[in-house]
Amino acid sequence: MRIHGKPAWTIWLATETxxxxxxxxxxxxxxxVVVLELRTAEDAAAAIRDMAVRGAPLIGVTAAYGxxxxxxxxxxxxxxxxxxxxxxxxxxxxxxxxxxxxxLERMMQTVCAAASPAAAADTARREAEAIRAEDMELCRRxxxxxxxxxxxxxARKNGGTVNILTHCNAGWLACCDLGTxxxxxxxxxxxxxxxxxxxxxxxxxxxxxxxTAFELGQEGVPHTLVADNAGGHLMQHxxxxxxxxxxxxxxxxxxAANKIGTYLKALAARDNHVPFYVALPSSTIDWTLDDGVAxxxxxxxxxxxxxxxxxxxxxGGVGRVRIAPDGTPAxxxxxxxxxxxxxxxxxxxxxxxxxSRDGLxxxxxxxxxx
Ligand code: MRU
Numbered sequence: 001m002r003i004h005g006k007p008a009w010t011i012w013l014a015t016e017t018x019x020x021x022x023x024x025x026x027x028x029x030x031x032x033v034v035v036l037e038l039r040t041a042e043d044a045a046a047a048i049r050d051m052a053v054r055g056a057p058l059i060g061v062t063a064a065y066g067x068x069x070x071x072x073x074x075x076x077x078x079x080x081x082x083x084x085x086x087x088x089x090x091x092x093x094x095x096x097x098x099x100x101x102x103x104l105e106r107m108m109q110t111v112c113a114a115a116s117p118a119a120a121a122d123t124a125r126r127e128a129e130a131i132r133a134e135d136m137e138l139c140r141r142x143x144x145x146x147x148x149x150x151x152x153x154x155a156r157k158n159g160g161t162v163n164i165l166t167h168c169n170a171g172w173l174a175c176c177d178l179g180t181x182x183x184x185x186x187x188x189x190x191x192x193x194x195x196x197x198x199x200x201x202x203x204x205x206x207x208x209x210x211x212t213a214f215e216l217g218q219e220g221v222p223h224t225l226v227a228d229n230a231g232g233h234l235m236q237h238x239x240x241x242x243x244x245x246x247x248x249x250x251x252x253x254x255x256a257a258n259k260i261g262t263y264l265k266a267l268a269a270r271d272n273h274v275p276f277y278v279a280l281p282s283s284t285i286d287w288t289l290d291d292g293v294a295x296x297x298x299x300x301x302x303x304x305x306x307x308x309x310x311x312x313x314x315x316g317g318v319g320r321v322r323i324a325p326d327g328t329p330a331x332x333x334x335x336x337x338x339x340x341x342x343x344x345x346x347x348x349x350x351x352x353x354x355x356s357r358d359g360l361x362x363x364x365x366x367x368x369x370x
Contacts, residue, residue: 001172002218003033010058010173011065011132013125019072021065025052026173030214031311031318038062041070041086048093048100051205055174056248056284057135060099063090064131067107068124074117083111083120095297096257096335097248098286103131132176138281139178141349146184146244146279147191149345149352153241154193161222162188163241165198165231168259169211170246170279180279181244182215184347189221197223198234202259204305204332228261232268243269244347247280252367254340254355255292256280260333266342278338278355279347285360287367292337299334306330 001008014020014037021038027050028034036052038044044066047053053062070086087104094100110127114120153162170181178186188195197216202208209225216223226234234240243265247256256262256278269276289295307330308320324330343355353359360367 001177001215004218008033010176011053011061013065013129019069021069023047023053023062024173026054026211027052028318029173030210038065038069040073041066041090044069045090045093048090054207055169056097056099056246057139057175057180057281058173059094059097060103060283061128061132061135061176063093063100064103064107064128066090067104067111068121068128071111071114071117071121071124074120076117079117079120080112083108094299096299097284099248099281099283102283106131135175135281135283136177138283138349139172139175139180139183142180142279142281142347143178143183143187145349145352146277146347147187149242149275149277149347150184150188150193150195151191154188157241159194161194161196163196163198163239165200165234165240165243165265165274166212167200167208167228167231167243167245167262167265168202169207169215170244170258171212171215173211173215174246179215180246180281180347182212183279184244185216185221186219189219195221197221198231198240199223199225200228200231200261200265201225202261203228204301206310207259210311231265232272235268235272235274240269240272240274243274243276244279245277247278247284248335249289249292249296250278250280250285250346250355251289251292251295251340252285252287252360253290253292253357254343254346254360255296255337256340256343256346256355257292257296257298257335257337260336263336263338263342266338270342275344276338276342277345277347277352278343281349282364285364285367293339296335296337298336301332301334303330303332306332
């Protein structure tokens with residue numbers, strides 16, 4: 001994908017400097033393009049915790065590189081205990097996106113089998129690179145499967161513009177390339193299908209306004225930013241053909257956690273007969289959970305995210321302004337769960353399936369989901 005016409009990545013190994021991982025600092029977008037260097041597992045944990053990187057797949061990939069950085073610093077005596085400590089530190093950064101735990105588990109399985117810290121570091125680097133490369137490939141395949149849905153709607157509209165609503169940022173900035181919810185959109189745009197995206201601003205951190213609008217704009221995809229509360233109105237007036245969101249954790253029966261406000265969009269979509277799809281790689285499926293509302297841990301974030309807005313000030317600088325009276329109490333649950341019954345289908349790297357235990361089983365027959 002591109003920023004200002006040049007190829008750009010969310011995370012990559014600095015090939016000329018061993019032991020350095022570079023990330024795009026997403027807290028500075030869209031106003032500034034800033035690259036940060038991660039040199040330790042602590043740096044990687046801070047980047048995830050402070051949301052320099054965010055989005056479920058990218059959180060997982062960053063954690064994987066974090067364990068690579070940990071392996072570089074591991075002592076020969078007590079290597080496994082050292083790596084376990086770093087794993088626990090990385091795992092404690094954010095609770096909802098299961099990709100974090102998935103990536104850490106996969107890394108630990110390979111790295112802890114190594115005979116020495118040097119071998120562990122080498123294995124860890126290769127495994128983290130593989131997870132990053134796989135994420136790109138999974139997003140590409142999600143895009144292909146989602147493209148078929150968009151193509152069918154375009155055909156029904158006799159080539160008229162397909163209006164797609166999305167919430168938060170499940171774009172390439174949340175992954176390593178293409179994104180999940182945006183992959184079908186980018187592929188449709190590249191295939192010459194006219195698409196237009198309604199971008200929810202996504203309060204409180206405004207990932208839609210800051211990140212999704214930014215990346216769609218950089219790729220030349222027509223889009224319009226709307227207030228979070230506008231979706232229902234747009235659907236009532238036939239201005240949304242399809243909703244696609246990403247997910248942070250999908251249970252074995254198809255319930256999907258995503259950025260707070262996704263559930264309300266799914267309710268509005270159901271009331272207005274608008275198809276509502278969730279796009280995800282299989283690393284986002286938590287096969288151990290069933291009832292998403294009861295079981296998925298929901299991150300509680302700082303009240304400051306509600307009390308302040310952050311952005312470019314009229315004077316030109318970037319800063320924050322307080323929007324609530326001093327002393328106002330605020331609560332900030334970061335995610336909500338959309339029950340499977342409100343989801344038209346799950347778009348995965350293996351195809352599109354109903355959001356149900358049986359649906360997931362058709363695509364992933366080897367997984368145990370009850
Ligand atoms: O808090 P964030 O920005 O990490 O939340 C991100 C989302 O909710 C995304 O929609 C989700 O991770 C899917 S990313 C492909």
